[in-house]
Amino acid sequence: MAIRANTQAAIPEAITQIAYPAYMVNRQWDIEWINPQAEELIFGQPIRTLRNIEERHFFSLAFTSKARDLVTDFEGFIKSHLPLVQGDIPAPPRNPLLVPLGIDAVSWLGRIWPDEVEVLPQINYRDERFSFKQSPFEGYHRVAAMFREGILIIWIPSAVNLAPVLDLLTGRRNVITDLLINKLPALRAMAVLVADLQNSVKISADLPPEEYFDLITAMWARLEKPFRDFGCYSGKHMGDGVVQFFLAKPGDTFGHSINALLCADAIRSCMVDINREWKRKKQWLNELVLNVGLHEGREWIGYIPSASTPEFTALGDTVNVTARVSGIGRNGCVWVSKQLLSALPSQILDHVEYGIRRPMEGQDLFIPKTYSRVVDLPHLERIPKSTDIANLSVTEMIRIDQPAVQAVLRSMVAEDPQA
DSSP: OOOOOSSOOOOOSSGGGOSSOEEEEOTTOBEEEEOHHHIIIIIOSOGGGOOBGGGGBHHHHHTSHHHHHTBSOHHHHHHHHHHHHTTTSOOTTSOGGGGGGOHHHHHHHHHHSOSSOOOOOSEEEEEESOOBTTSSOOOEEEEEEEETTEEEEEEEETTSOOHHHHHHHTOHHHHHHHHHHTOOOEEEEEEEEEEEETTHHHHHHHSOHHHHHHHHHHHHHHHHHHHHHTTOEEEOOSSSEEEEEEEOOTTOSSHHHHHHHHHHHHHHHHHHHHHHHHHHHHOOOOOOOEEEEEEEEEEEEEEEOOSSSOEEEEESHHHHHHHHHHTTOOSSOEEEEHHHHTTSOHHHHTTEEEEEEEEETTEEEEEETOOEEGGGOTTGGGOGGGGGGTTOEEEEEEEEOHHHHHHHHHHHHHHOTTO
């Protein structure tokens, strides 16, 4: 494709300062960043003021009557995006994200949806003959840059030289960092996992400094796999602990909570191996265990700048409550709020072993399928910071049958492909 050069494009210092309509969608096709030019010329509304992530789904916004009226060829506009969509979301009518568009729109999309997946380069551009009615330009280049975090789409007038913009996009790390820093905050349902290393102060005192850092580095490196496998986002946490966010997907009311439970079980298994290795290495009596807390809520999420890379963060009480819940545990326990666990389908809960240990006749009696307020737990006296969650109902997760849960999830999808 020839790049026209009759008009020179101004090169912005950062991609978010580009003077042409641009927006970034995530892999569920929610708009996570957009500039004023795209709001005005393409969608005809202030998308940055929409609080809920569900309100910012690209197709829901594109199929509004206002957006349809702003482009000279609506079908061509939608078709320009479809090669980018494949692999991210299912085709209609199997896609629950498209149901709110209505039967007619879903059927129309199904007719123009590509049958085959097109292999695209990381930076893809194509010439389009349509234009936006409020723009003085005729015809546009549709430029798309593919990132793990999502897809950046820029509409550059055909008369403009593309080369400077393509050069800017080749600096992929700077581009995605700029986009994440400017990512629109949004209210999202989420599950939160907080894990703290038990007796970290004593372990630090027992080891030479270089060995302690080796231990912590090796431990978090080993846990990267379960974090990656269950699709969580890492957040900032003080001390020798970690906080992970499991974000709910549109139309999925409990998948994020299941992933949090499965991840907690997986990291507990990892710690068994790590503990065995270091006992053999140091011949000591220390136990390397993570005490885990799980809770869920709906909070504002976004990124904040840092020296190296933008840090994912959530604002609200959910993280603080989860940290308090993790503080309840000892000896590698996983404590879960009733709010998270009771929202799961019964066929999932059938494969989760949980309950409360109660002292009886000099020993602990485990009572399955029960919860307790934090204030009523028998070992509360050693948890001075638990008063702010005193009335929170919690339970201890003993184990979760991962193969059985995965089988249930597959059967649910088979019965209802839109699940």
